[in-house]
Amino acid sequence: MTVPVTAASVALDGGVLAAEDVTHGPEAAFVPSRGFWGHVGHRLVRDPVAMGAGAVILAVVLIAILSPWITPMDPYKGSMLRRLKHVGDATYWLGSDELGRDMISRLMLGSRLSLFIGVTPVLIAFVIGSAIGILAGYVGGWTNTILMRTIDVFFAFPSVLLAIALSGALGAGIFNSIVSLTCVFVPQIARVAESVTTGIRKRDYIDAAKLSGASALTIMRVQVLGNVVGPIFVYATSLISVSMILASGLSFLGLGVRPPEPEWGLMLNTLRTAIYVNPVVAALPGVCIFVVSIAFNLFSDGLRSAMEIRQ
């Protein structure tokens, strides 16, 4: 004979449930479950710094998407007569650059490329790095040693140097700078993914899953993946700021975007000659890079603390 445990049989043996195990529970204290991401969202919304940073990011993304239609002037059209106007000029609100092009229009359009070459390498590296790191962390043993020691080689170089060297070798251009930046970030993300996965692998619930007879692949997919992707993603968002600065740096050095395309790093480079004539305008692209990368950093900080949910 067996003991099928179904809702029906429980209704029958409900009386077996010890009388002292039960009580009048305050129904009011019962809150419906939000789920993990629901909780994270709830806590994120209550974090003013993260929300401010999120607003900045959202604004920049909107501007980047809409810029071809909303720039007040043609960002490519210059005028030899109206070069280096000051901020607050009647026509050029944020002044004009060394070729007399409208700064505000160029900054708006420039956000597209800057965001693109800042975010794309991180996204690609997130996928590749996570795969390497999770594999190394979950399989452990020799696989881990070989993968992680190889990754360590990349850590021997400072990331700026590595990016410049790779870009230099591949040649200038948007595609090549994305490739080289991806190569910079893959080891970093893989390292974090490996340590997160190694930590998760030792948790009791993984042991419990093994005891239930699940295969390694099932455990990886069902039990491990959901728990490691979040922390790795948070780390990746914190890399976006670095990526934007590195990308701007490459453009500044002439290894990234080529003129006349507006990109913040490149604009910083070309305006550098005007720094004594009009320092405020020359600094504007730098201010944009600074503000956006800080916003990404603060947002990722907020996300990290919102995800720290314990009992």
Next chain:
Amino acid sequence: MSGSEPAVALENLRVAFGKVQVVDGVDLSLERGQALALIGESGSGKSVTLRAILRLFPEGRSRIEGGIRAAGKDVRALTRRQLADFRGGDVSMIFQEPLLAFDPVYTVGRQITEAILRHETISKDAARKRALALFERVRIPSPERRLDNYPHEMSGGMRQRAMIALALACRPQVLLADEPTTALDATVQIQVLLLLRELQRDLGLSIVIVTHDLGAAVEVADRIAVMYAGKIVETGTAHQVVLNPHHPYTIGLLRSRAEGALAKGSRLQTIPGSPPDLANRPPGCPFAPRCFLAEERCRREMPPVAEIAAGHRVACWRTDEASAAYRAGPTPVRAAEPVPA
């Protein structure tokens, strides 16, 4: 009781973190040279009460109300500077996890001598001598050699003794102990409990020990205060509380212990349900929803504190019935809705 001021006196102490009232009107006084145990389950506010005596909370995030006097000082009136001297000098504390009390990069001996030198102006040699004497006092074997150990080189029980030595370094009058033996093995736990008792006797130390283990409390404490949902529900001598309990919660705690089972394999007497949500407390007695004696009045009004005998105070409307029920033996309990803890 002597006419001198008590070692610790809490008067209507209330501590809140945000909307959560963790400690809700605690009155407590500890005579000099006495040992008091605060017992209760997780979330009862016992640790928070203990920490309030040293003001160990971030100022902005907590709200403390009521009077706190310890070692003759008004703790809430102390300036930041005075508080630093007060901690360790007048009142010091030991924790469940000694590794957190020590800095891993310095030897234990150096940390104790530095603690002494921070509070007193004596020579380094004299401080080292005092540290050595402390190590002998807490019975660490080969103390001279152990002073030069790093924290991780010691075993759990020895670290606990070293932490007690550190806490006693500046000759405090009051020692606060937060679950000092919870992480220890049984054979080590009893040694530490006996050591605390010995220190109380030999040094005239006043001790407040927080624990969830009634057995540990009985081993060290002269008096026991039982906390539930931020309130003290019963306080008295160890004898009064353990052998003659008058509060249904204390009775429940005593009854639910495995050694109290009537016979092997018989069911244990339990306290049904789980503690209340401190963020929205029900009106009346916080224990009423789980109490086998609860009546309409209990759910409406917080019971006043009744003095059963000299020093034995109980916050319950139905102390006589509770006491009678305890003496009559285990009682069956019936309730309706399943919300187990």
Next chain:
Amino acid sequence: MSVIPDAPDPFARDRGGPAQPLLSVSGLVKHFPVRKAGGKKQVVRAVDGVDFDVLKGETLGIVGESGCGKSTTAKLLMGLIERDSGTMLYDGQPVGERAMPWRSYRRQAQMVFQDSYASLNPRMTVEQSIAFGPKVNGVPAREAVERARGLLARVGLEPKRFAGRYPHEISGGQRQRVNIARSLALEPRLVLLDEAVSALDKSVEAQVLNLLLDLKAEFGLTYIFISHDLNVVRFISDRVMVMYLGRVSEIGPSDTVLDAPAHPYTEALLASMPSLDPDNRTQAALLAGDPPNPIDPPSGCRFHPRCALAEDVCGRTEPPLDTVRPLHRVACLARQPGSGHSAAPASALAA
């Protein structure tokens, strides 16, 4: 009929009959290599030759202090770590070999861990965690979920309110109930409870102990109950096994072992339990210092450096686990006739 495909029901799967131990462990050894400062290689003798039987339908309590090897034993019994040597017979079949591969063994033997939070996946609802086992064993998803809900109700958690909850949304006692429900999801015969109630408050502990008693009776379970709390072990166990530094020092019926211990270590453990009588507090500790490290355990009887009865012979001879009373076996030379210990009884037990 069982819900799990091709897993016969727990009562029909009995092979050896009631006299055959459900689990029979002999010569179990696990050593962990460690590298001390200076590069010297050493081994932790976590479990160093352990033999015992678990009888059908009984609760075997395992007690001991940190370093005694009880948690390592638990992991070895579940195959979470590999044993260095020794055999395990499950109902007469060698576990980990052809007749009884780990996969089939684990359908019949499950475990409840101490840390109720760490043993539940924080991103899974309670219901998903319980249903996971049946699902990977081929139960259709809907049926597995239904089964999970049934088990939730059985452990006292109303499915409507708890099924969709996440581990951080429920209390420690509720989480441990979920873990118990999960361990039952595969209809095991043997459940290993590793300090399963140790982290709970006393009043909650009592509720969970009652639940364990009920489930045992209802599903015909056999328990291995690991704990450091002698009172709890005395309450729940039929037999108790005391471990010290990777070896069994005493095993027998729990009333006998805990009321009339034959091993000096068991005696010391019992004397260390705080008294609950304010008029009769413990006066002196029987043992000084901490339990030693299982790296480099003492020669002979491992307890002899701390033992009040120790004589020269104890440092030389490793005491075998010998019968002192019916069903009661002790590894102590002072209890063993002809061992050379001066306190040893004159003749063998006449039984």
